[in-house]
Structures are given as C-alpha cells and as structure tokens.
Amino acid sequence: MxxxxxxxxxxxxxxxxxxxxxxxxxxxxxxxxxxxxxxxxxxxxxxxxxxxxxxxxxxxxxxxxxxxxxxxxxxxxxxxxxxxxxxxxxxxxxxxxxxxxxxxxxxxxxxxxxxxxxxxxxxxxxxxxxxxxxxxxxxxxxxxxxxxxxxxxxxxxxxxxxxxxxxxxxxxxxxxxxxxxxxxxxxxxxxxxxxxxxxxxxxxxxxxxxxxxxxxxxxxxxxxxxxxxxxxxxxxxxxxxxxxxxxxxxxxxxxxxxxxxxxxxxxxxxxxxxxxxxxxxxxxRSDDWWGFGPGAHSHVHGVRWWNVRHPRRYAALLGEGARPREDFEVIDAPTRHEERVLLELRIADGLPVGELTGTERARLAEPLSRGLVTVVGDRVHLTLQGRLLADAVTRDLLD
Structure with missing residues (x-):
C-alpha cells in the first residue's frame, strides 16, 4: 500500500x-x-x-x-x-x-x-x-x-x-x-x-x-x-x-x-x-496519536502510518512540501482485536471479558487453573506470575 x-x-x-x-x-x-x-x-x-x-x-x-x-x-x-x-x-x-x-x-x-x-x-x-x-x-x-x-x-x-x-x-x-x-x-x-x-x-x-x-x-x-x-x-x-x-x-x-x-x-x-x-x-488503550519525526508511527481513527526513517530524507520531503509518510495500513477488525488483547492484558485495568471470542473465553480455564490470570467482575487480569509469562498467555488465548 x-x-x-x-x-x-x-x-x-x-x-x-x-x-x-x-x-x-x-x-x-x-x-x-x-x-x-x-x-x-x-x-x-x-x-x-x-x-x-x-x-x-x-x-x-x-x-x-x-x-x-x-x-x-x-x-x-x-x-x-x-x-x-x-x-x-x-x-x-x-x-x-x-x-x-x-x-x-x-x-x-x-x-x-x-x-x-x-x-x-x-x-x-x-x-x-x-x-x-x-x-x-x-x-x-x-x-x-x-x-x-x-x-x-x-x-x-x-x-x-x-x-x-x-x-x-x-x-x-x-x-x-x-x-x-x-x-x-x-x-x-x-x-x-x-x-x-x-x-x-x-x-x-x-x-x-x-x-x-x-x-x-x-x-x-x-x-x-x-x-x-x-x-x-x-x-x-x-x-x-x-x-x-x-x-x-x-x-x-x-x-x-x-x-x-x-x-x-x-x-x-x-x-x-x-x-x-x-x-x-x-x-x-489504542487512543489516537500523531508521531512527528523520521520513523515515527501514528494512529488516528483506525489508520496507522509511519514516516520515512532517515532524518535527511524526512526533512527533504517536508522541504519540498511533500508528505514524509513511508507507508500506512487500515487496521481491520481481526488485527484490532488481537492488538486489544495483547495490549490491554498488559495493564492493571485488564481486558474486558467481552472482548474475547467464545473460543477464547473457553481457553481462559487453562491460565485460570495455573494462576496466571484472574477474572474480577467483567475483566481479565494477569497475576504476578502471569506477568512473567504474558506473551505466552496472550498467544495461548488468541484464536
């Protein structure tokens, strides 16, 4: 693209x-x-x-x-x-x-x-x-x-x-x-x-x-x-x-x-x-942000883009009145879901259970039984032990 x-x-x-x-x-x-x-x-x-x-x-x-x-x-x-x-x-x-x-x-x-x-x-x-x-x-x-x-x-x-x-x-x-x-x-x-x-x-x-x-x-x-x-x-x-x-x-x-x-x-x-x-x-939390500078990434309204990496190329494009963007992507629903699970499990507020698909909710039983996550109200939280294995917990949960 x-x-x-x-x-x-x-x-x-x-x-x-x-x-x-x-x-x-x-x-x-x-x-x-x-x-x-x-x-x-x-x-x-x-x-x-x-x-x-x-x-x-x-x-x-x-x-x-x-x-x-x-x-x-x-x-x-x-x-x-x-x-x-x-x-x-x-x-x-x-x-x-x-x-x-x-x-x-x-x-x-x-x-x-x-x-x-x-x-x-x-x-x-x-x-x-x-x-x-x-x-x-x-x-x-x-x-x-x-x-x-x-x-x-x-x-x-x-x-x-x-x-x-x-x-x-x-x-x-x-x-x-x-x-x-x-x-x-x-x-x-x-x-x-x-x-x-x-x-x-x-x-x-x-x-x-x-x-x-x-x-x-x-x-x-x-x-x-x-x-x-x-x-x-x-x-x-x-x-x-x-x-x-x-x-x-x-x-x-x-x-x-x-x-x-x-x-x-x-x-x-x-x-x-x-x-x-x-x-x-x-x-x-996947809010909107604009990244200024070479190689900087931005995300607004589900569109993500990133600038050219080298400062001289970045400055030259802007000096010519041209956009410094290297590439972009429109974030589709599966990618957005995967990123929400990956990122929101990392924070103490946790991830809404409702964000998980039916099969992913069924998979919660395994990390729950191992003491890697807890469910409090409608949110999933990593335990201290789960923080040490966060990447594996996320990988095993996702469809």
Whole structure:
C-alpha cells in the first residue's frame, strides 16, 4: 500500500489517504515528537537514532524546521479542533536540543492544536545533557514530566551497556528536577545485563528509590540483532541474558517498588497513585496519536502510518512540501482485536471479558487453573506470575 514514491504536495494532494482522519470523535489525541540525535549509540540500542557524524550537514535547527513543517501539515490533515492530551519528546536524546528549541516545538503544538488543561508533557533525557538551569527552562516552557535514562547504579553494568554517564548523575538530575518543581520524575532501569547480580540490581533499585521518583520503568534487556551488544555476545565476549535470573530480578523489583508505594500498572511500569504515564496508557488503550519525526508511527481513527526513517530524507520531503509518510495500513477488525488483547492484558485495568471470542473465553480455564490470570467482575487480569509469562498467555488465548 506504499505511496511514498508519489508523495504529493501540501495541500493539493491529500496528506493521508483517508478522510476519516477528520471524523468527529471524543477520543483523546496524543503527540509524540522524535528527536533522533544521540551523542553516541548505546551498545544495546536499535532505535532510529543517529550520531552527529552520521548526520553531517544537518544540525538541530534544520531538523526542527522539518518538525515544525510536519506540525503544520498535521493541522491541515486533522483540522485544529482537537486539543492534545499528552505530549512526549523521545529519541534519541531529545535534550541534545536546547530547552529553548524544545520549548518552541511545544509552543507550536500549543498554538496549533491547543493543550487540554493539565496536559502531560514529557521529555526523555540522558542525565549528562541536563543541569539545574536547563531543567528550570524546560519547566518554564511547559514541560511537567521528566523521564531519565538511569539504567543502573552499577558502573560495570553501565559500561557493558555503553552508557556514558556516571552512576550518580541520574540521581542528581532527579533531585534537581524535584527541587526546581517538576511534579513527575520517572527513572528508566534495565535489568538482565550480562554479569549483573541480584545484589547489584537490588542496589540499583535502592538508589533509584532514594530520590523518590513518582514513576519507575524496569525493562529486561533485549538483545537486538545488528547491535554492538549482539555482536559481543555472538563473539563470546558476553553471555546471553539468563531468563531465570531476569525473572528473579523482576520479582525483586515488584517487592521493593510495591513496598515503597509504587503500584505496577503495566508489566514494566510502576507509579505512585495518580502518576501513571498517561502518554503510554494512550498507546496501550489504542487512543489516537500523531508521531512527528523520521520513523515515527501514528494512529488516528483506525489508520496507522509511519514516516520515512532517515532524518535527511524526512526533512527533504517536508522541504519540498511533500508528505514524509513511508507507508500506512487500515487496521481491520481481526488485527484490532488481537492488538486489544495483547495490549490491554498488559495493564492493571485488564481486558474486558467481552472482548474475547467464545473460543477464547473457553481457553481462559487453562491460565485460570495455573494462576496466571484472574477474572474480577467483567475483566481479565494477569497475576504476578502471569506477568512473567504474558506473551505466552496472550498467544495461548488468541484464536
């Protein structure tokens, strides 16, 4: 279904292939802004990111001019009657842009679409890119949530992940963020790194909890093909992550975080009450969102599309007044059903039993008998043991 070869101008040709993008709706609208720049590439990362040497000839101003152009294009495609509920700047390293540059993009979104009262506005950040003054500027520009890539408090683990900040830097930035007035600070952690012990993971959790984050994400290390980490494992320099050890680390995280008052609201995410990441919940609940930037995915009214991946190609298309879309799909009923089961089982709210087909409801008996799910009222929920086997539970349920 790709039509990237014939992009068409704005606004003479339709930016997107379905008039349904403008259909009346009460569904929330979220925005993702991709900043694909990183100072260095971490060894485990397979995201669509680029170091300065890979983008020679393109600076941040050039790139953000293209983002502003896509915002204008989105307004032509969607209309301007839908205020934005959540904004998330991700990457890459969004804070390689200056706080003023990020604030200008946020102001453009506010002026173009409007933000609902109390909108959640998040930026990811690597700790070495922030200081107290930059945090104050971000807060003053309208950002109210900070997501910090801490990963570990163990210097050896950080080195294996090719992270270039010291173990204490993320903790210091989290303290500064609270001091200047950020109401929501989230820390991202990774467990399962080769050579990481349970004691090391416990120390990381202790350190993270010591700065009182409102939110914490803990992800198991995934070895992605094509990454430096995968090559090191293939050459025998590092061992593959051990699934049993990862399960032990996950259970330790659940015990320590729940004891500290952070409730698990999605398999890999814990938060104090009222501090759940509303932007991520929009994804898991299949709300509407527009992703700005190269490789960014969007979903509006059952149409999903994604942009060309390379920043220079993305900027060139927008500079020509052409759409940056790589491809799109219309989500049919079977796909929508499969995605609802996959995503909504992950969150603590669970999945409505009525979403399951008759044969799928009959299959509930097996995970129920094994203690992997519970049914409370009209919703199916994963148990703690079920969270460890979520992919298998979903696979066995689906027709």
């Amino acid at each position: 790709s039509d990237a070869a014939a992009p068409g101008p704005f606004p003479g040709g339709h930016l997107f292939p379905h008039e349904e993008l403008r259909a009346p709706t009460t569904r929330p609208l979220s925005v993702y802004v991709h900043i694909p720049f990183c100072a260095v590439r971490c060894g485990y990362c397979d995201f669509n990111t680029y170091t300065p040497s890979q983008l020679a000839g393109m600076n941040m101003d050039d790139y953000l001019a293209a983002v502003h152009a896509e915002i204008a294009a989105a307004a032509r495609a969607l209309g301007t009657g839908r205020a934005v509920s959540t904004v998330f700047f991700g990457g890459g390293t969004p804070t390689m842009a200056t706080p003023a540059q990020l604030g200008e993009v946020l102001a453009d979104l506010r002026d173009t679409f409007g933000l609902v009262p109390g909108a959640e506005v998040t930026t990811e950040a690597n700790p070495e890119t922030l200081d107290r003054a930059r945090l104050e500027t971000l807060l003053g520009s309208g950002f109210n949530r900070l997501s910090l890539g801490m990963q570990s408090a163990d210097e050896q683990v950080l080195a294996r992940l090719d992270r270039h900040h010291t173990p204490g830097r993320a903790l210091q930035v989290a303290r500064w963020a609270h001091e200047v007035g950020f109401p929501d600070v989230s820390l991202d952690l990774i467990y399962g790194t080769p050579g990481e012990s349970l004691d090391s993971w416990r120390a990381t959790l202790d350190a993270a909890l010591g700065v009182a984050p409102e939110h914490l994400s803990a992800y198991s290390l995934i070895v992605e093909e094509g990454t430096a980490l995968a090559r090191r494992i293939r050459h025998g320099e590092l061992a593959m992550p051990d699934e049993d050890a990862e399960a032990d680390e996950y259970l330790l995280a659940e015990r320590m975080l729940s004891t500290a008052g952070l409730a698990n609201y999605e398999i890999s995410n814990w938060a104090l009450p009222g501090h759940e990441a509303r932007h991520n919940l929009a994804y898991w």
